[in-house]
Amino acid sequence: MTATQQKAGEAKAGTKVMTMLEAITDAMRTEMRNDDRVVVFGEDVGKKGGVFGATAGLFEEFGEKRCFDTPLSECGIIGTAIGMAVYGIRPIAEIQFLDFIYPAFDQIVSEAAKMRYRSGGEYTCPMVIRSPYGGGIRGGHYHSQSAEAYFCHTPGLKVVIPSTPADAKGLLIASIRDEDPVMFLEPKRIYRHGKGEVPLGEHVVPLGKARIAREGTDVTVLCYGAMVSVCEAAAETAAQAGRSVEIVDLRTLVPLDEATVLESVKKTGRCVVVYEAPKTCGYGAELSALVAEKCIEHLEGPIVRVAGFDTPFPYTLEHLYMPDEKRVLAGIEKTFVW
Amino acid sequence: MAKTKTVKKAPAKAMAKAAPRTAPKPAAAKAAPAKAVVAKAATSTPTSMAGTSGQGLVRLLEDDGTVQKGKDPNLPEATLLFLYEQMVQVREFDRRMLMLQRQGRIGFYGPILGQEAATVGSVAALESRDWIFPALREGAAAMMRGLSLTEAINQLIGNGADRCKGRQMPCHYTFKEGHYYGMSSVIGTQLSHAVGAAMAARIRGDDVVVLGYLGDGATSANDFHCGMNFAGVYQSPCVLFCQNNQWAISVPISKQSASETLAQKGKAYGMPFVRVDGNDVLAVYTVTQQAAARARRGDGPTFIEAVTYRRLGHSSSDDPTRYRDEAEVKAWEKKDPVDRFRAYLQKRGLWSEAKEVAFKEQIAQRVNDAIAAAEKNGPPADETLVTDVYAHVPQQLKDQLADVLALEGRGVNQGAFPL
Ligand SMILES: Cc1ncc(C[n+]2csc(CCOP(=O)(O)OP(=O)(O)O)c2C)c(N)n1
Numbered sequence: 179m180t181a182t183q184q185k186a187g188e189a190k191a192g193t194k195v196m197t198m199l200e201a202i203t204d205a206m207r208t209e210m211r212n213d214d215r216v217v218v219f220g221e222d223v224g225k226k227g228g229v230f231g232a233t234a235g236l237f238e239e240f241g242e243k244r245c246f247d248t249p250l251s252e253c254g255i256i257g258t259a260i261g262m263a264v265y266g267i268r269p270i271a272e273i274q275f276l277d278f279i280y281p282a283f284d285q286i287v288s289e290a291a292k293m294r295y296r297s298g299g300e301y302t303c304p305m306v307i308r309s310p311y312g313g314g315i316r317g318g319h320y321h322s323q324s325a326e327a328y329f330c331h332t333p334g335l336k337v338v339i340p341s342t343p344a345d346a347k348g349l350l351i352a353s354i355r356d357e358d359p360v361m362f363l364e365p366k367r368i369y370r371h372g373k374g375e376v377p378l379g380e381h382v383v384p385l386g387k388a389r390i391a392r393e394g395t396d397v398t399v400l401c402y403g404a405m406v407s408v409c410e411a412a413a414e415t416a417a418q419a420g421r422s423v424e425i426v427d428l429r430t431l432v433p434l435d436e437a438t439v440l441e442s443v444k445k446t447g448r449c450v451v452v453y454e455a456p457k458t459c460g461y462g463a464e465l466s467a468l469v470a471e472k473c474i475e476h477l478e479g480p481i482v483r484v485a486g487f488d489t490p491f492p493y494t495l496e497h498l499y500m501p502d503e504k505r506v507l508a509g510i511e512k513t514f515v516w
Numbered sequence: 517m518a519k520t521k522t523v524k525k526a527p528a529k530a531m532a533k534a535a536p537r538t539a540p541k542p543a544a545a546k547a548a549p550a551k552a553v554v555a556k557a558a559t560s561t562p563t564s565m566a567g568t569s570g571q572g573l574v575r576l577l578e579d580d581g582t583v584q585k586g587k588d589p590n591l592p593e594a595t596l597l598f599l600y601e602q603m604v605q606v607r608e609f610d611r612r613m614l615m616l617q618r619q620g621r622i623g624f625y626g627p628i629l630g631q632e633a634a635t636v637g638s639v640a641a642l643e644s645r646d647w648i649f650p651a652l653r654e655g656a657a658a659m660m661r662g663l664s665l666t667e668a669i670n671q672l673i674g675n676g677a678d679r680c681k682g683r684q685m686p687c688h689y690t691f692k693e694g695h696y697y698g699m700s701s702v703i704g705t706q707l708s709h710a711v712g713a714a715m716a717a718r719i720r721g722d723d724v725v726v727l728g729y730l731g732d733g734a735t736s737a738n739d740f741h742c743g744m745n746f747a748g749v750y751q752s753p754c755v756l757f758c759q760n761n762q763w764a765i766s767v768p769i770s771k772q773s774a775s776e777t778l779a780q781k782g783k784a785y786g787m788p789f790v791r792v793d794g795n796d797v798l799a800v801y802t803v804t805q806q807a808a809a810r811a812r813r814g815d816g817p818t819f820i821e822a823v824t825y826r827r828l829g830h831s832s833s834d835d836p837t838r839y840r841d842e843a844e845v846k847a848w849e850k851k852d853p854v855d856r857f858r859a860y861l862q863k864r865g866l867w868s869e870a871k872e873v874a875f876k877e878q879i880a881q882r883v884n885d886a887i888a889a890a891e892k893n894g895p896p897a898d899e900t901l902v903t904d905v906y907a908h909v910p911q912q913l914k915d916q917l918a919d920v921l922a923l924e925g926r927g928v929n930q931g932a933f934p935l
């Protein structure tokens with residue numbers, strides 16, 4: 179059992195044991211109560227409460243004015259969200275699956291991301307785009323992709339990916355309060371897995387601060403989202419073989435907590451980067467470059483990437499595509515024996 | 517290599533070569549003359565579109581299967597029976613596939629209960645050389661074009677015999693010999709493909725029209741608007757067929773569009789449009805045939821809105837009771853397209869209770885056999901993870917696969933699709 183998994187009823191005072199999904203709903207509810215500028219919209223987020231249930235109860239509590247269904251147009255969802263943000267309210271736009279965000283790509287990269295810069299800071303675009311992403315749910319090509327790198331490659335956007343229920347809540351609240359557009363990407367595979375204690379009411383986890391998910395001395399594993407628990411399992415197995423693994427859960431890819439990453443790698447002298455997106459030009463490539471550039475003199479082995487394949491996302495062979503404990507362990511070994 | 521000469525009439529190209537394996541219909545399609553009353557509606561002018569929801573709806577059969585006076589298109593018996601049999605078959609197939617999904621034998625399923633007439637009637641109105649660009653719920657079209665039930669189930673399972681090699685979620689059939697396009701899950705994208713394919717057919721001088729499908733939700737997507745606009749501007753020889761089943765997952769049509777009808781969107785793009793009762797297979801067949809004839813004559817595209825209803829959840833993972841009233845569903849059950857058409861056939865003496873019983877047994881057996889055959893097939897080979905990304909597998913992909921296969925132990929595919 180990992181630190182993030184707890185049984186119901188064990189919650190400390192002022193906390194509640196929740197799934198990540200429940201924590202995400204709780205974050206929106208909390209901020210909608212706190213700040214009447216916050217509105218939530220997207221396809222099926224109203225009465226249905228979202229296809230995964232992330233907005234369950236918001237329509238009932240806040241009414242259609244603040245939680246509403248949209249026509250089937252991602253471009254329309256993001257375009258109108260930008261207009262709202264520019265005008266001064268705080269939209270949270272849900273894109274049903276990250277795989278369907280491309281009709282809105284232009285609005286995100288050309289408009290939202292550049293708003294502040296192009297207007298000399300006069301107009302800004304504080305909004306959150308929430309979207310489930312990643313594999314592991316038998317969703318095939320179009321319900322499984324990890325597209326974070328496109329957004330990380332777009333200056334002006336922040337990119338946040340939680341891996342625990344408590345972080346999901348705290349990071350989402352921080353994202354809603356942020357002054358810039360935030361891509362809040364939710365690892366749907368762990369939406370309902372690994373319940374954890376989540377503080378009730380106000381709970382903010384600042385953007386740009388990584389989390390040491392496990393302390394270790396021999397090798398650093400950098401990861402985020404659903405890969406964190408995969409890496410935790412691998413670390414447990416590696417420990418039995420005498421390898422002490424440190425896991426850094428990045429939490430926010432942009433802005434990146436460089437200090438924590440570099441400090442850990444300098445300490446252990448080895449680095450494995452784990453991500454489920456296609457390997458080439460994935461976010462892990464950036465991490466590898468960073469580590470090579472800034473602390474190569476501390477490295478005792480190659481920086482190893484464990485990633486998805488450079489192919490579209492499969493359906494039946496998903497289990498071969500996704501990095502798993504076995505592949506992470508092999509990656510860890512490669513930093514010792516190469 | 518493409519030849520540079522322009523082919524005026526192209527009778528048998530690669531695409532025309534593979535005839536559908538079933539379907540005794542092409543001759544029948546030609547035999548049915550267009551009825552004036554429908555033709556008028558189909559070429560709607562601004563005046564005829566001015567109606568509200570009820571008005572302007574092309575309908576030939578009453579709910580009880582009585583044909584409206586003077587409106588029987590008098591389709592040949594073979595065509596009528598083909599339509600009925602296909603509708604019954606897809607209904608049974610649908611029912612069984614949903615059961616397989618519930619039993620965990622397939623991962624997901626998107627049922628079409630209630631929409632059988634819209635799909636079957638429109639596909640049957642085309643020639644077998646015409647191309648089909650489906651949306652979510654037109655799998656029956658592939659089967660009508662000759663995709664065997666076993667092959668369809670191979671796709672649903674995603675096994676090694678599946679034409680898309682287990683790479684797509686269920687209901688994403690592909691069937692090139694039947695000119696049935698393999699779609700993505702991204703709503704609306706196939707529409708501009710349909711328009712472009714039809715433009716290509718004209719460039720090549722082929723006597724081919726294209727039928728592109730979409731749902732009511734898709735009319736909000738960017739690709740709908742560019743597809744419609746290009747179709748209008750280039751007078752693309754296509755028929756764009758919207759299955760307005762009233763819902764896009766939980767979003768009702770009233771929240772999807774403020775337009776009085778979806779059909780009238782055709783007007784803005786400069787094309788004839790028609791609104792047809794999608795649960796009336798005769799009406800669907802007739803208007804689609806007229807639209808296809810228009811495209812074939814070189815008179816450009818038509819936009820068809822088929823008014824129908826999605827009686828079950830959006831998919832095997834949806835619970836519609838969360839967002840819609842069961843009374844609405846009940847009301848649409850009364851307009852059942854299969855019952856309505858059976859009543860018509862019985863009134864004409866073409867069908868009987870005895871035939872029904874025997875036929876249903878036959879269909880059930882056909883589906884059973886197909887399930888059994890499909891379930892014999894194993895999973896796709898590991899190599900299929902890296903083939904077909906490009907024409908040739910790059911070394912880098914071979915290496916990525918080899919690295920993973922070299923590891924001990926094999927993971928299993930877990931998880932359940934939640935939508
Ligand atoms: C671009 C895009 N956005 C969202 C989705 C998720 N989604 C799948 S089907 C669907 C509703 C489709 O409604 P409609 O076009 O009416 O077709 P129907 O399901 O009723 O046949 C949605 C929102 C998607 N597949 N693609």
Ligand SMILES: [Mg+2]
Pocket residue numbers: 731732733759760761762763764765826
């Ligand atoms: Mg619909």
